[in-house]
Amino acid sequence: MGPDDPLELDGRPAPGRAEISEAGVTLDGWEAVVGLEVHCELKTATKLFCGCRNSFGDEPNTNICPVCLGLPGSLPVLNAAAVEMAMRIGTALNCDIRPSSFHRKNYFYPDMPKDYQISQYDEPINVGGWLDLPDGSRVGIVRAHIEEDTGKTTHLGASGRIHGASSSLVDYNRAGVPLVEIVSEPDIRSAEQARAYAAELRGILVATGASDGRMEEGSMRVDANVSVRRVGSDRLGTRCEVKNLNSLRSLGRAIEYEMRRQVDILASGGSVAQETRHFDEVKGMTVAMRSKEEAFDYRYFPEPDLVPLAPDDSWRTRVAASLGEMPAARRARLVELAANASSGPHLEASLSNQVATVVDLGLDDLVVAAISAGIDPSLALARAANEAAANAEAASGLDPSAFATLLGMEAGGKLSATQAKAVLAEMLAHGGDPETIARAKGFEALGDDELARAVREAVSANPAEWERYQAGEEKLAQFFVGQVMKATRGRADGKAVVAELGRLRG
Amino acid sequence: MSDPGKPSVPGGSSGESRRLSRSDAAYVARLARLDISDEELDLYADQLEAVLDYAAEVDSVDTTAVAPMAHPLPLVNVLRPDEPADSLDRDEVLAQAPASEDGRFMVPRILGEAP
Numbered sequence: 001m002g003p004d005d006p007l008e009l010d011g012r013p014a015p016g017r018a019e020i021s022e023a024g025v026t027l028d029g030w031e032a033v034v035g036l037e038v039h040c041e042l043k044t045a046t047k048l049f050c051g052c053r054n055s056f057g058d059e060p061n062t063n064i065c066p067v068c069l070g071l072p073g074s075l076p077v078l079n080a081a082a083v084e085m086a087m088r089i090g091t092a093l094n095c096d097i098r099p100s101s102f103h104r105k106n107y108f109y110p111d112m113p114k115d116y117q118i119s120q121y122d123e124p125i126n127v128g129g130w131l132d133l134p135d136g137s138r139v140g141i142v143r144a145h146i147e148e149d150t151g152k153t154t155h156l157g158a159s160g161r162i163h164g165a166s167s168s169l170v171d172y173n174r175a176g177v178p179l180v181e182i183v184s185e186p187d188i189r190s191a192e193q194a195r196a197y198a199a200e201l202r203g204i205l206v207a208t209g210a211s212d213g214r215m216e217e218g219s220m221r222v223d224a225n226v227s228v229r230r231v232g233s234d235r236l237g238t239r240c241e242v243k244n245l246n247s248l249r250s251l252g253r254a255i256e257y258e259m260r261r262q263v264d265i266l267a268s269g270g271s272v273a274q275e276t277r278h279f280d281e282v283k284g285m286t287v288a289m290r291s292k293e294e295a296f297d298y299r300y301f302p303e304p305d306l307v308p309l310a311p312d313d314s315w316r317t318r319v320a321a322s323l324g325e326m327p328a329a330r331r332a333r334l335v336e337l338a339a340n341a342s343s344g345p346h347l348e349a350s351l352s353n354q355v356a357t358v359v360d361l362g363l364d365d366l367v368v369a370a371i372s373a374g375i376d377p378s379l380a381l382a383r384a385a386n387e388a389a390a391n392a393e394a395a396s397g398l399d400p401s402a403f404a405t406l407l408g409m410e411a412g413g414k415l416s417a418t419q420a421k422a423v424l425a426e427m428l429a430h431g432g433d434p435e436t437i438a439r440a441k442g443f444e445a446l447g448d449d450e451l452a453r454a455v456r457e458a459v460s461a462n463p464a465e466w467e468r469y470q471a472g473e474e475k476l477a478q479f480f481v482g483q484v485m486k487a488t489r490g491r492a493d494g495k496a497v498v499a500e501l502g503r504l505r506g
Numbered sequence: 507m508s509d510p511g512k513p514s515v516p517g518g519s520s521g522e523s524r525r526l527s528r529s530d531a532a533y534v535a536r537l538a539r540l541d542i543s544d545e546e547l548d549l550y551a552d553q554l555e556a557v558l559d560y561a562a563e564v565d566s567v568d569t570t571a572v573a574p575m576a577h578p579l580p581l582v583n584v585l586r587p588d589e590p591a592d593s594l595d596r597d598e599v600l601a602q603a604p605a606s607e608d609g610r611f612m613v614p615r616i617l618g619e620a621p
């Protein structure tokens with residue numbers, strides 16, 4: 001039965017195609033149940049069990065040794081920094097850090113030359129925890145365990161020709177790179193919430209210093225377990241695992257698609273098959289992956305070449321003490337700082353997006369320095385979340401006091417907004433202090449006389465507009481600001497122009 | 507990876523007799539990608555059963571007072587510092603492989619995704 005066939009369900013006509021609201025809950029009473037598995041590559045210098053470099057983008061197979069190639073007689077030795085980073089992640093996610101051990105997961109596939117992957121299995125290092133989302137919802141964390149990444153297989157040669165006919169190519173630089181796999185509880189109810197979870201988790205991973213959080217480079221990879229059920233039911237439906245989600249956008253689209261697909265099947269009386277599906281970004285749909293006749297039997301057994309891991313209290317305490325503030329706390333701090341410095345009782349709602357952007361890009365210090373120097377929070381947030389964010393990498397290296405000085409020049413009328421943005425762009429591109437750059441660019445403050453003259457000239461050159469402005473057509477003020485800006489090449493301060501216009505009107 | 511439980515026993519055992527069936531032996535052989543004949547299947551089923559019998563002797567020891575251990579050595583936290591060491595020479599490594607191209611190992615075409 002296709003999705004468009006009309007049918008009776010629960011004594012009422014079911015819609016031909018279930019519509020899904022923005023919140024992710026279907027209009028005819030279905031909801032999504034989603035759990036996410038996030039693989040996070042750790043930012044160590046070396047791999048998990050050998051001294052080969054952990055470095056993205058290097059020439060293929062230049063970071064390989066007997067251990068990560070699985071050559072006979074080689075032995076793994078655990079990287080202390082990887083353990084420490086896993087503990088930082090566990091601590092940030094409110095997990096219990098426990099004694100743990102490693103297993104071999106056996107399978108034949110050319111991405112692992114050993115024919116097994118070393119992973120934590122029934123005794124993971126981090127167990128039970130939670131992550132609070134900006135909307136106030138809480139998602140439980142089942143576990144966050146350590147394992148090694150696999151090599152990279154490709155069907156394309158460097159020449160660009162397709163090897164699909166007979167062979168695949170393998171690069172083992174990534175084989176053995178440390179990963180932490182974070183498994184959430186199936187607490188997520190919509191595509192939007194899944195995106196928010198992945199975004200918040202990404203921010204936390206970056207804040208712990210364990211990851212660079214780059215989804216596009218594959219250093220953070222998300223798989224989604226999706227099922228649907230009637231709203232109010234506490235039963236879990238049959239789930240599908242969706243892979244190949246390379247961006248937050250793909251994650252959201254895949255869950256929306258998968259939800260609709262499953263609801264269509266169930267609403268028309270069918271049943272969902274438990275399977276792994278691949279998200280096709282171009283087509284915007286999930287596709288069942290080739291299924292095997294039998295379930296994989298990984299024959300997990302304890303890794304005999306590694307001894308257990310048992311971080312003591314002092315190590316755990318040290319890790320907890322060394323963790324900086326997480327994004328939620330940093331956002332709250334910025335909001336409070338901005339609200340206290342604002343004239344109004346409440347921070348404008350639009351500013352909370354800017355706060356999120358600033359924290360996400362790690363530009364908090366710029367805003368804090370500017371607000372502390374007396375700059376209006378809305379100006380500090382706007383310049384940080386817009387102009388500085390446009391070149392975030394350079395902005396994170398910007399001297400906060402230089403940023404505050406620049407905004408002080410703008411707020412004090414020494415620089416127009418246009419000039420301030422130009423100076424900031426120069427500071428981001430080549431460094432330097434704002435006063436020197438402003439002088440070099442010829443951005444001298446327009447003297448009061450010069451400004452008044454420019455306004456008078458604009459007025460006499462446009463008598464018709466001046467008449468309408470005088471008659472109370474306020475929006476023409478912007479017309480005159482534009483004229484004055486043009487005449488002064490952006491050196492005039494818009495507010496000063498408006499003030500002068502008002503004075504002339506009397 | 508994210509579906510932990512107790513490690514499985516390859517093939518399992520049949521209830522009444524502990525005899526390892528031919529299909530158990532065939533399953534183990536398939537997992538190890540071994541192509542063996544019917545006669546060999548009988549031979550290996552017998553031999554594997556002998557291995558199980560031997561392991562059963564260890565099983566008969568009373569371990570009620572012994573805590574389960576992941577490793578026989580009284581060691582934990584054997585770690586190395588996160589310091590890079592030299593990797594192997596790529597050309598030398600690839601020369602050991604049956605085939606390579608563009609600095610990569612060339613393998614028979616892979617069907618499907620990693621398990």
Ligand SMILES: [Zn+2]
Binds near residue numbers: 047064068069176
């Ligand atoms: Zn190595």
